[in-house]
Amino acid sequence: xxxxxxxxxxxxxxxxxxxxxxxxxxxxxxxxxxxxxxxxxxxxxxxxxxxxxxxxxxxxxxxxxxxxxxxxxxxxxxxxxxxxxxxxxxxxxxxxxxxxxxxxxxxxxxxxxxxxxxxxxxxxxxxxxxxxxxxxxxxxxxxxxxxxxxxxxxxxxxxxxxxxxxxxxxxxxxxxxxxxxxxxxxxxxxxxxxxxxxxxxxxxxxxxxxxxxxxxxxxxxxxxxxxxxxxxxxxxxxxxxxxxxxxxxxxxxxxxxxxxxxxxxxxxxxxxxxxxxxxxxxxxxxxxxxxxxxxxxxxxxxxxxxxxxxxxxxxxxxxxxxxxxxxxxx
Amino acid sequence: xxxxxxxxxxxxxxxxxxxxxxxxxxxxxxxxxxxxxxxxxxxxxxxxxxxxxxxxxxxxxxxxxxxxxxxxxxxxxxxxxxxxxxxxxxxxxxxxxxxxxxxxxxxxxxxxxxxxxxxxxxxxxxxxxxxxxxxxxxxxxxxxxxxxxxxxxxxxxxxxxxxxxxxxxxxxxxxxxxxxxxxxxxxxxxxxxxxxxxxxxxxxxxxxxxxxxxxxxxxxxxxxxxxxxxxxxxxxxxxxxxxxxxxxxxxxxxxxxxxxxxxxxxxxxxxxxxxxxxxxxxxxxxxxxxxxxxxxxxxxxxxxxxxxxxxxxxxxxxxxxxxxxxxxxxxxxxxxxxxxxxxxxxxxxxxxxxxxxxxxxxxxxxxxxxxxxxxxxxxxxxxxxxxxxxxxxxxxxxxxxxxxxxxxxxxxxxxxxxxxxxxxxxxxxxxxxxxxxxxxxxxxxxxxxxxxxxxxxxxxxxxxxxxxxxxxxxxxxxxxxxxxxxxxxxxxxxxxxxxxxxxxxxxxxxxxxxxxxxxxxxxxxxxxxxxxxxxxxxxxxxxxxxxxxxxxxxxxxxxxxxxxxxxxxxxxxxxxxxxxxxxxxxxxxxxxxxxxxxxxxx
Numbered sequence: 033x034x035x036x037x038x039x040x041x042x043x044x045x046x047x048x049x050x051x052x053x054x055x056x057x058x059x060x061x062x063x064x065x066x067x068x069x070x071x072x073x074x075x076x077x078x079x080x081x082x083x084x085x086x087x088x089x090x091x092x093x094x095x096x097x098x099x100x101x102x103x104x105x106x107x108x109x110x111x112x113x114x115x116x117x118x119x120x121x122x123x124x125x126x127x128x129x130x131x132x133x134x135x136x137x138x139x140x141x142x143x144x145x146x147x148x149x150x151x152x153x154x155x156x157x158x159x160x161x162x163x164x165x166x167x168x169x170x171x172x173x174x175x176x177x178x179x180x181x182x183x184x185x186x187x188x189x190x191x192x193x194x195x196x197x198x199x200x201x202x203x204x205x206x207x208x209x210x211x212x213x214x215x216x217x218x219x220x221x222x223x224x225x226x227x228x229x230x231x232x233x234x235x236x237x238x239x240x241x242x243x244x245x246x247x248x249x250x251x252x253x254x255x256x257x258x259x260x261x262x263x264x265x266x267x268x269x270x271x272x273x274x275x276x277x278x279x280x281x282x283x284x285x286x287x288x289x290x291x292x293x294x295x296x297x298x299x300x301x302x303x304x305x306x307x308x309x310x311x312x313x314x315x316x317x318x319x320x321x322x323x324x325x326x327x328x329x330x331x332x333x334x335x336x337x338x339x340x341x342x343x344x345x346x347x348x349x350x351x352x353x354x355x356x357x358x359x360x361x362x
Numbered sequence: 363x364x365x366x367x368x369x370x371x372x373x374x375x376x377x378x379x380x381x382x383x384x385x386x387x388x389x390x391x392x393x394x395x396x397x398x399x400x401x402x403x404x405x406x407x408x409x410x411x412x413x414x415x416x417x418x419x420x421x422x423x424x425x426x427x428x429x430x431x432x433x434x435x436x437x438x439x440x441x442x443x444x445x446x447x448x449x450x451x452x453x454x455x456x457x458x459x460x461x462x463x464x465x466x467x468x469x470x471x472x473x474x475x476x477x478x479x480x481x482x483x484x485x486x487x488x489x490x491x492x493x494x495x496x497x498x499x500x501x502x503x504x505x506x507x508x509x510x511x512x513x514x515x516x517x518x519x520x521x522x523x524x525x526x527x528x529x530x531x532x533x534x535x536x537x538x539x540x541x542x543x544x545x546x547x548x549x550x551x552x553x554x555x556x557x558x559x560x561x562x563x564x565x566x567x568x569x570x571x572x573x574x575x576x577x578x579x580x581x582x583x584x585x586x587x588x589x590x591x592x593x594x595x596x597x598x599x600x601x602x603x604x605x606x607x608x609x610x611x612x613x614x615x616x617x618x619x620x621x622x623x624x625x626x627x628x629x630x631x632x633x634x635x636x637x638x639x640x641x642x643x644x645x646x647x648x649x650x651x652x653x654x655x656x657x658x659x660x661x662x663x664x665x666x667x668x669x670x671x672x673x674x675x676x677x678x679x680x681x682x683x684x685x686x687x688x689x690x691x692x693x694x695x696x697x698x699x700x701x702x703x704x705x706x707x708x709x710x711x712x713x714x715x716x717x718x719x720x721x722x723x724x725x726x727x728x729x730x731x732x733x734x735x736x737x738x739x740x741x742x743x744x745x746x747x748x749x750x751x752x753x754x755x756x757x758x759x760x761x762x763x764x765x766x767x768x769x770x771x772x773x774x775x776x777x778x779x780x781x782x783x784x785x786x787x788x789x790x791x792x793x794x795x796x797x798x799x800x801x802x803x804x805x806x807x808x809x810x811x812x813x814x815x816x817x818x819x820x821x822x823x824x825x826x827x828x829x830x831x832x833x834x835x836x837x838x839x840x841x842x843x844x845x846x847x848x849x850x851x852x853x854x855x856x857x858x859x860x861x862x863x864x865x866x867x868x869x870x871x872x873x874x875x876x877x878x879x880x881x882x883x884x885x886x887x888x889x890x891x892x893x894x895x896x897x898x899x900x901x902x903x904x905x906x907x908x909x910x911x912x913x914x915x916x917x918x919x920x921x922x923x924x925x926x927x928x929x930x931x932x933x934x935x936x937x938x939x940x941x942x943x944x945x946x947x948x949x950x951x952x953x954x955x956x957x958x959x960x961x962x963x964x
Contacts, residue, residue, distance in 0.1 A: 049795050056799075064811060175411065178951065182944040184893050186900050186916065187936040190925060198926040205922045299802035306901050307920055317803065318901060321810045333807055336800035344798060 042348045046341050053337050054113075057330065058106050064326045069093050113334060119327030123320065128331045132316070136335070138208060139305070139312030143297055146232050150239035157240070158247025163274060165252060173244065180241025185300060189234045189307045196230060203229050206309035231308045235301060239293060246289045250282035257281070283354045291347035295340045402878065405956040412952020415945035422942055426753035435747040437908040443513055443556065443596070443676070443714060444742030446490070446928050447472040451733035453487040454716060456726050460484045464726050469675070469713030470511030470554070472733075476718075476726075481505035483518070488733065490514045494529040502526075511713070512554030517561070523547040525561055533557050533573040542569055556596040562589055566604060568611075579611050593674065595634040602632045608641055617652045625649050633674035633712075635692065640679055642669045648681065656693035665689050673712035675730070680712045680719075688719055690729075698730035737930035740918055745930065749938055752910035756939070759826050759905070760892035766830025767891075768884045771837025776868045778838070779845030790842070797835035804832060805894065806903045813903075822905055825898065829891050837883050844876035851875075878957040885950035889943045896939055912939040 069092050080088065093099055097108055112118070118128035161170040197205045204210065209223050254260065255278055263277045264270075302314030309315070313332050320328035396404070406412060453472060456464075465477040473487030473494065483497050483506065491514040503526050509518040515529030524545035525538050535557070541547065548564035558572035566589045570579050577599055591602040592611075598618045599611040606629045610619045618639045631642040638652025638659055646667045650659045656677040668683040678692030678699050686706030690699040696715045705727055707719040716730030736745040778789035808828050813821045848854065849872060857871050896913030898904030905911045912935045919925060919932035 045791075049791075049798050052795050053799060060807060060811065178947050179944055182889060182893075182947045183940045184896055184900075184913075184943070186897060187940055190916065190919060190932050190936060193922060194925050194929075198922055295800065296802075299800050300897075302802055302806065303897050303901055317806065318903075321806065321903070329807060333800075333803055336803040337798075340798050340800045 038352065039348060043345065046344055049344075050337070050341055053341075054110055055106070057333060057337065058109060060333070061109065061326075061330055062102075064330075069098065118331040118334070121320075121325050121328050123323045123325035123328065128327050131328075132313070132331060132335075135312050135316045138310060139298070139301060139314065142228060142231055142235070142305075142310060142312060143294075143301055145228060146235040146239065146297060146301075147294060149232060149236045150243055153236070154240045154243035155247055158244045159251055159274065159279060161244070162248045162251030162255060170248075177241040177244045181238045181245075182241075183238070185234055185238055186303050186307055188237050189230075189304060192230050192234050193307075196233075203227075205230075206307075208311055231301075231304050231310055235297065235304055238300075239297065242293060243286075243290065247282065247286055250285045251278060253285075254278045254282045280354065284351070287347060287350045287354055291343045291350070295343045298339055299336060402953075402956045406952055409952040409955060411948050412956075415948030415952065418941055419945040419949065422753060422938065422945075423757065426750050426757060430747070430750045430754065433744075433747045433750060435744070435751055437751075437910070439743060441676070441742035443471040444738050445740055446931070447734055447738040447742070448488045448928075449734055449737040449745075449930050450488050451735075453731055453733045454728040455486055456718070456728060457484045457486060460726065462725050464720050464724070465507065466509050467711050467718040467720070467726065468509055468511040468516075468554075469711060469716045469718065469730075470516070471513045471714055473511065474716070474718070475509050475511045475516055477506055477509045477518070481507065481520070483509065485516075491530050493531065496528050498526055498528060508549065508552055510552050510554045512559070513556045515554055515559070517552050517554040517559045519549045519552050519561070520545070523549045523563075525549065525552065527554075527559060530557075535559060535572040537571055539569050539571060551591060553592070553594055555594045555599075558594070560592060560594060560599065562592055566590065568592065568601065570599075577612065578614065580613050581611060582609060585609050585611070591632055593632045593634040593639075595636050595674070595676075597636060598634065598639075600632060600634060600639060602629055602641075606630065606644070608632055608639075620651055622649050622651060631669075631671045633672040633679055635674040635679065636676050640672055640674065642672050642681075646670065646684065648672065648679075650679075658692040660691060662689065662691055671710075673710050673717070675712040675717065676714050678712070678715075680710050680717050682707060682710055686722060688717075690717065696731035700729055702727055702729060736934045737928075739915070739931055740924075740928075745915070745934055748910040748915060749912070749935055752912050752915055752935065753938060753942070755822075755905060755909060755911045756892055756895060756913065757942075759822065759829070759895045759911070760888050762826040763829035763833065763891040763895070764884050764888045766827065767834040767887065768837055768880060770830070770834040772841050772873070772880060774834070775838035775841025776845055776873065779842035780849055780864065780868045780872070782846075786842075789838075793835045793838050796832065799832060801832055802894070802897070805829065805898055806901070809898065809903045818906060818909060822909070825895065825904055829894055833887060833891065833894075836887065837880065840879060840883055841876065844879050845872055848872045848875050878953075882950055882954045882957060885946060885953060889946040889950065892939070892943055892946070912936075912942075 069089055097105060100108075116129050118132075120126070121128050121131060124131050157173060161173050164170050193205055196203050204227050208227050209220065210227075260273060260278055263273045268277075301312065302317060304310065305312045305314035306318055313335060317329060317332040320326070320332065453474065456467075456474075456476065459482075460476045460478050463478040463480075465479045465481075467476045468474065470487070471490060473485060473489050476484045476486075478484070481500065481504070485494065485497065489495065494514065494516065503518070504520040504522060504524070506518045506520050506526075509516065513530070515527060515531070515535050517525060517527045519525050522545040523542075525542040527536060527538060529535075538559075542549070542561055549561055550564050551562040553560045555572075556576065558570060558574055558577060561569045563569075566587045568581065568586060568589050576596060577594070579599055585601060585603060588603045588605070589601045590604045593600050593602075598616065600618065601609045601611055603609060605627060607626045608621050608629055610621070612619070617637075618634070621639075621641075625641055625643050628643045629641045630644050633640050635652075635658050637655055638650050640648055640650035640658075640661075642648055646669045648661050648666065648669050650661055652659065654660070658677060658679060665681060665683060668685070669681045670684055671682045673680050675692075675698055678690055678694070680688055680690040680701060682688055686708075687703065688701045688705070688707050688710060690701040692699055694700065698712075698715045698717060701717070702719075705719070706722045707727070708722050710717060710719045714731070716728065719727045721727055734744050734746060736749065738744055739748070774789050774793065778786045778793075805825075805828050809821070809825055813824055816824065845868070854867060854871060857867050862871070895904055896911060896916075899906075899911045899913030900916055902914075902917060905914055907914060915935040916932055919928070924931060
């Protein structure tokens with residue numbers, strides 16, 4: 033089986049999973065409190081005569097398609113979701129599609145930067161500890177990484193705020209740009225970067241803890257293999273052995289865990305966004321729930337689902353890239 | 363009979379399996395051999411980090427399970443006067459210079475003040491306001507003779523009748539009426555209350571300054587100039603006239619204004635708590651009226667007829683009897699009703715949750731609230747007690763979620779791994795679907811949509827179920843993998859050959875062999891579930907107030923001001939949660955190393 037066919041098979045499967053989860057989402061959508069017709073009609077219930085209201089109610093209900101059987105309703109809802117008609121936000125008095133751009137950009141920037149920081153630190157650290165297994169350095173890093181991934185992110189956030197925003201006020205406590213800042217271009221970007229330092233730092237800590245341990249474990253497994261001995265026996269330089277021969281093989285388990293971590297990262301950034309008042313998707317989701325703005329909530333949920341499935345696709349692609357044996361499976 | 367037969371068959375299979383695992387070892391050597399379990403235990407005990415984790419976690423666990431019985435908590439209790447009190451036990455530590463030389467003492471919200479016979483001011487306890495430490499110098503005040511502490515300010519009066527105040531100066535607390543500022547009046551009584559100050563002259567004229575928003579003080583006609591004493595709580599001010607009548611200084615009717623008719627004209631002393639009022643009549647009997655939530659109306663029978671004077675704290679009364687002994691009753695959460703017996707006192711001051719008495723030989727005796735081990739939160743709740751019950755809640759939610767997820771994981775993973783083929787394919791697809799669901803967003807949305815319609819207890823159960831139902835895929839995959847490896851072993855073939863039913867093989871023969879893997883995984887996911895629960899509670903979608911969890915105790919600590927000024931409000935819950943999850947992860951890691959010697963080489 034070729035790589036292409038393998039990927040196609042996975043893609044079809046993921047579409048199937050999306051279908052199943054979308055049914056779940058539809059169930060959530062239907063179980064949301066409040067009658068959508070009444071919400072749409074607003075206060076006309078009190079101003080109109082009962083019969084006239086009832087007639088209007090039935091008409092609106094029909095026009096919204098709520099009298100159709102559930103499968104039909106599901107299909108039309110799904111169609112709307114896929115074409116970007118996420119509904120009307122009662123909180124922002126706008127179509128949801130028009131307001132999710134900026135928060136999405138904020139969240140994606142935050143998470144991409146975190147990923148970058150985590151990989152820059154965790155991968156070399158993991159390799160280094162694996163090579164110097166059981167040394168003092170390794171032991172120290174081992175303990176620190178346990179601490180890193182055990183402590184909840186919001187506690188790290190509180191600590192970081194206390195140390196770096198309150199005691200030594202170098203970074204702003206919250207927000208995305210300084211109040212009243214009119215800077216543009218580079219200055220604005222720098223200002224935003226300054227606001228991102230704390231959230232990114234906090235989100236990186238647990239990521240570094242987890243990924244370092246996985247890289248280390250994978251590297252140790254690989255370093256025991258016979259082909260590493262062969263490579264060393266050939267007289268290759270130690271650097272070549274570690275970075276070319278060992279690390280490429282260690283990547284396979286690391287890819288799996290990284291995908292899950294990235295999906296979790298986006299979900300976990302909900303907490304961080306609410307602590308640092310970062311105007312991203314997570315904060316929007318929470319605000320939406322607080323304000324009972326369910327169109328927004330459902331759109332956010334859809335985003336997380338799509339992200340999670342996209343993560344799966346990326347993982348599959350990454351597999352085929354790092355592990356040539358993948359096409360032999362299945 | 364048939365049942366019996368089956369049992370013997372099974373045990374034969376088990377022994378056969380055991381023989382196969384251990385090989386044909388001679389029986390005598392078995393004693394010096396360690397069983398796999400012993401090996402695991404001994405290598406686990408040798409792991410220092412894991413053992414530290416076990417000790418720390420066991421300690422916190424036992425504290426959270428047993429200490430709430432010794433430190434009971436009323437989850438709905440709140441007290442604004444005790445808000446944001448720093449940790450410490452210095453509230454009753456009367457300075458030694460004052461101990462035998464006290465003129466007047468007064469209990470404030472979380473601090474106390476005292477005057478010695480030379481007019482020097484002493485302050486001790488936990489200060490809600492830094493300005494309280496700006497005691498005016500003696501050159502400015504002259505010799506002070508009376509002092510009173512309130513929520514966050516102090517009022518004092520000197521020999522010449524001049525009134526001074528320091529501490530909180532907002533809400534008009536600093537604007538002492540001119541007549542009192544200049545002196546010349548004989549001040550009979552002063553009182554610093556909740557955002558208000560009160561003073562009474564010998565002529566029976568009363569003054570009040572500060573905010574009377576809560577009290578709405580009005581003087582009924584003919585009362586001014588005829589007042590003998592007054593008492594105040596956060597709800598009302600009441601006066602005792604020179605004719606022995608109790609007069610509420612307000613227009614509003616409430617439980618306090620419902621004064622028994624028979625005592626009017628016969629009252630000699632008056633005291634107020636936050637839920638009731640009490641008066642002593644000339645024959646030494648105490649009458650109390652108001653609400654009785656904290657048992658302040660349950661006047662002990664044995665003191666009736668002997669009471670001379672009465673003082674009140676927030677939820678307790680202290681009485682001096684004819685023979686000079688003191689007696690307290692009412693709320694005793696902080697020991698404020700544990701009056702010392704056998705001492706004869708000259709005067710008593712009660713307030714908030716403490717009492718000071720000056721004995722007849724001039725020494726100071728104190729009882730009541732000494733302080734809070736971990737301080738209090740914004741609603742005046744004792745953090746230590748909340749951390750104990752919060753820990754119990756966090757661990758319970760985590761444990762039950764893990765039990766649910768392990769159970770589902772074992773069943774699905776076990777069946778899938780053993781059966782293989784189509785069943786395996788189907789169950790694994792299901793596992794993948796569940797693990798594709800974005801975890802935290804789904805928890806949030808489910809708990810907020812489903813959690814709206816139900817009670818708080820049901821909501822907690824719901825959260826356990828959500829956590830359990832969404833986190834089983836990991837365990838299922840692991841169990842499936844282990845079962846796949848185990849089912850090819852000879853003892854399984856032996857069991858099959860002996861005719862053991864499939865479920866029996868899975869759960870009786872294979873499961874015991876992979877139980878260690880499951881335990882390790884359950885330990886690690888216990889930590890994860892605790893983390894998820896506290897994250898959910900932290901952002902307000904988990905366990906809600908007034909129920910405490912370590913997560914929602916940190917909710918209030920999200921702004922820079924709290925983080926900076928009230929460090930105890932986030933440090934202690936965060937420390938507990940951090941120590942707990944770190945130790946559990948260390949234990950899990952240690953167990954894994956102990957069980958899997960291969961991973962130990964890492």
